[in-house]
Amino acid sequence: MLAAACSATPNAPDTAVDNPPETSSFDPDRYLDQVHGAWVATMVANHSGLPVEGIWLDQPGPGTQVDLVLLDQWSTDDDTHIEWLDLHIMETHGIDPTYEQIRDEWVAHLNGDIWVATRAARDLMDEGLVPPATGSADNNPEGAWAMDAQLETELFGMIAPNRPDEARRRATFFAKVTSSGPAVEASAFYAHLYARAFVLSDVPALLADARNATDDGSTIAAIYDQVVEWHAQNTDWRTTRQQIGEAYDTDPEWWASRVNFASTLMALLYGEGDLRETINIAGLAGWDADNNMTTSAGLLGLITGFDALPEPFRSATDVYFNEDLSGDLPQFDSVRNIAVRTVAIGEQILASVDE
Numbered sequence: 587m588l589a590a591a592c593s594a595t596p597n598a599p600d601t602a603v604d605n606p607p608e609t610s611s612f613d614p615d616r617y618l619d620q621v622h623g624a625w626v627a628t629m630v631a632n633h634s635g636l637p638v639e640g641i642w643l644d645q646p647g648p649g650t651q652v653d654l655v656l657l658d659q660w661s662t663d664d665d666t667h668i669e670w671l672d673l674h675i676m677e678t679h680g681i682d683p684t685y686e687q688i689r690d691e692w693v694a695h696l697n698g699d700i701w702v703a704t705r706a707a708r709d710l711m712d713e714g715l716v717p718p719a720t721g722s723a724d725n726n727p728e729g730a731w732a733m734d735a736q737l738e739t740e741l742f743g744m745i746a747p748n749r750p751d752e753a754r755r756r757a758t759f760f761a762k763v764t765s766s767g768p769a770v771e772a773s774a775f776y777a778h779l780y781a782r783a784f785v786l787s788d789v790p791a792l793l794a795d796a797r798n799a800t801d802d803g804s805t806i807a808a809i810y811d812q813v814v815e816w817h818a819q820n821t822d823w824r825t826t827r828q829q830i831g832e833a834y835d836t837d838p839e840w841w842a843s844r845v846n847f848a849s850t851l852m853a854l855l856y857g858e859g860d861l862r863e864t865i866n867i868a869g870l871a872g873w874d875a876d877n878n879m880t881t882s883a884g885l886l887g888l889i890t891g892f893d894a895l896p897e898p899f900r901s902a903t904d905v906y907f908n909e910d911l912s913g914d915l916p917q918f919d920s921v922r923n924i925a926v927r928t929v930a931i932g933e934q935i936l937a938s939v940d941e
Contacts, residue, residue, distance in 0.1 A: 598856055604619035612747055612784065612933050617932070619891040620784060621744050622692055622925035626895060627820040627887025627920060628740075628880050628916020630902050631865050632665045635876025640840050642872030646827050651862075652879070653867030656898055659905035660921070664700055664734075667911055669741040671695055671925050672760060674915060676745075681934050685717040686914070688763060698910035702841060704738070707764040718762035726764065733843040735761035735774035737877040745932040750799060750941055753781035768805040769843040775806055776881055783888045792885075793851065794882040806847055809834065813851045823856040827871050841874045861886045861896060893924075 633654040638647065662670070671691065679687045689711050700708055702716040706728055707720040715725060723730040739757040746753035757777035778796040784791050793810070812833065816826040830852060834845040849871045857864025864886055868878040875894045887895065906919040 595634055606742040611664055612936075613632065614929070614933075616891070617747060617784070618925060618929050619893055620888050621894055621928050621932070622892035623890050624740075624744060624780070624884045625662035625921050625925050625928070626892060626899055626902060627861060627890075628654065628666060628884040629660045629906070630654060630867075630899050631879040631883030632663055632876055633660060634865065635869055635879040638869055638872075639874055641877070642870065643835075643840055644831070646824055646872055647870040649727035649870070652875075654865075654898060656902055658903055659907045659918075660903065660908040661907045662699060662911060663876075664704065665737050665877055666906075667699065667908070668696065668704070668738040670906075670908075670919070670924065671911060671915075673743055673924070673931065677683045677927065681931060681938065685763070688760075689716050689720075692763075695911050695913040697912045700910075701734075702839075703734040703769075704733045718766075721762045721764045721766050723766045726766070729769070730767040731837045731842050731844075732765070732767075732839070733769050733772070733841055733846050733874060733877065734763035735752045735763075735769040735841060736776060736847065737881065738764070739773040739873075740776050740780050740881060741928065742773075743777040743783070744888065744928050745935050746777070746781045747784040747932060747936070748781060749936070749939060750778040750781045750796070750934065751845050754799070757873060760941045765843075767843060768847065771800070771804050771806040772843055772847045775800060775810075775847075777883075779885055780888060783885055787859075789857070789889075791856050791887075801806050805844065809844060809848050810851060813848050813855070817852070817855045823852055823867050823871070826852050826856070829872075835873070840872075841877075846874045846878055849873055850881055853878060853882045857882070857886075859886065859889070861890065861899070 610640045675683050675691045693711055703726055706726045710720040719725055721729045739761055743753040744758040754774040754777055757773040761773035775796050779792050782795050797810050816829050820826045830848045834848050853864050853868035856867050864882050865879050868882050904920045904922055906921055908917050
């Protein structure tokens with residue numbers, strides 16, 4: 587059995603959180619099932635969101651559903667293949683790689699399908715810079731407002747089950763490769779959600795738990811508090827979506843961290859724990875829809891686990907195609923094997939923190 591200690595946190599204002607026991611045991615089979623569920627939901631949501639990303643900006647999309655895209659094989663995309671590379675980095679260099687090792691692996695393997703602050707960070711590596719200089723505001727101005735890091739780091743919650751502090755630390759470390767702004771804070775928040783979702787299944791409680799661990803003076807704390815307030819006031823998510831746009835859609839482009847963090851929170855709150863409905867809201871809300879769909883779907887897939895996933899998620903393809911990563915990495919993987927690899931790293935991390 588895998589054992590992990592669980593630290594209790596105080597309740598967030600106006601939100602009741604049932605704290606789990608001080609210690610929780612992780613059945614290895616259940617751990618794998620939850621991680622497998624997260625990865626499968628991630629793949630479906632990611633590819634279903636690609637056709638609608640950046641389309642709905644001033645107004646949300648029409649109707650009530652986003653069409654699910656079910657492929658014969660999942661091709662790499664920035665929502666998944668950077669974390670796929672991160673698994674390789676930790677398998678190759680250990681669970682605490684250095685920034686120099688991360689730089690070397692990026693140069694060898696990450697050369698396609700990367701954008702904005704991630705593309706800038708990769709180009710800066712060719713100029714001789716090493717993280718976190720590649721994500722600093724002076725060298726990478728887009729990293730000060732763009733959302734890159736917050737869509738690339740949910741993995742660090744999956745490898746730190748019920749260890750939110752460990753998840754936050756690792757997500758922040760990797761987030762600084764590309765970012766310096768609110769995306770770093772959002773990365774830690776999302777990793778916290780994923781880490782605690784192994785023992786907390788109630789979405790509002792999960793969100794409040796992550797908020798409790800967030801600095802009150804941070805950018806994302808203020809966004810969280812405001813979105814929760816709007817959710818309490820508005821029965822229709824579209825009303826809250828309009829308020830989010832007016833308040834946070836003021837950064838240079840639609841792939842900004844703040845507006846997409848707010849939109850993801852909105853989808854999780856109004857989705858009420860239903861995977862399909864959460865994906866619908868995250869997609870129809872617009873902006874960088876695929877990223878928001880992926881983060882929220884992965885969280886609910888983790889809570890649900892693979893065996894209890896609804897159709898068509900559970901029967902979706904298991905084939906993962908390495909379309910963009912270069913070098914000596916394999917061309918194909920399977921979603922289940924990605925989950926197995928994730929759990930193997932998680933077991934190492936749990937063993938290290940329990941020593």
